[in-house]
Amino acid sequence: MEGEILKTVNLSAYYGKHQVLKSITLSFPENRVTAILGPSGCGKSTFIRCLNRMHELVEGARMEGKVYLRGKDIYEMEPTTVRRKIGMVFQRPNPFPTMTIYDNVIAGYKLGGIKLKKTEADALVEDSLRKAALWEEVKDFLYKRGTFLSGGQQQRLCIARALAMKPEVLLLDEPTSALDPKSTARIEELIQELKKTVTIILVTHNIGQASRVSDFTAFLYLGELVEFGATERVFTVPRDKRTEEYLVGKFG
Ligand SMILES: Nc1ncnc2c1ncn2[C@@H]1O[C@H](COP(=O)(O)OP(=O)(O)OP(=O)(O)O)[C@@H](O)[C@H]1O
């Protein structure tokens, strides 16, 4: 596919003997938003954890198949390099509770033992917070704890923390499911802005959200990739009956 950045080939995943992903082959276009849609338990989170080598951190978990970042097998790269290039934001905002806003943004560097000069750190913190559309709201409180922010602000702080590592791909696992509608709209707007510089993979079971913000949609059902295509096409003329039934709310 033209401009693909990340690709899986025959990716299967297991917890013990339980197979939860069945030979998924999928390419993600660069600087686009791809939504991973599907009912609870179909394997969305497991799938994106395989994309940045977090699946292997789960006890009893196993994977088969390949994942390529710009043609390079990520399972032949250093896991820390993979996780820097392919960042992740989770369902519940999880800023480090004892750290200031400032330190949260550069936490990836601190924890990775990467030293930054004060001027570099200042610039990185401002740039990342601006990209996460949070700078104006927090610039006067940078040395307060991140946990003093609202849920939506905390989630944007987590996005800033991921962006500070200058990732090529950002995995968002239901980033708004714990947020109110206004904070959700803010994050959806932000996703549109971010795709200019970073490829986004957005897990959601919010059909409206997928249709509003994604360019491409992959529909997973019971661990199988049922359908993939341009969001507009998938939503208007789904090719598989299961996709159609899901979109009209028959299940999940
Ligand atoms: N750590 C684990 N150990 C064992 N089984 C797991 C583990 N994590 C997930 N599973 C199982 O794998 C399957 C897929 O789970 P996964 O969390 O990937 O689904 P999901 O699509 O993200 O669901 P949701 O929408 O509820 O977040 C489920 O059957 C789940 O019970």
Ligand SMILES: [Mg+2]
């Ligand atoms: Mg999940």
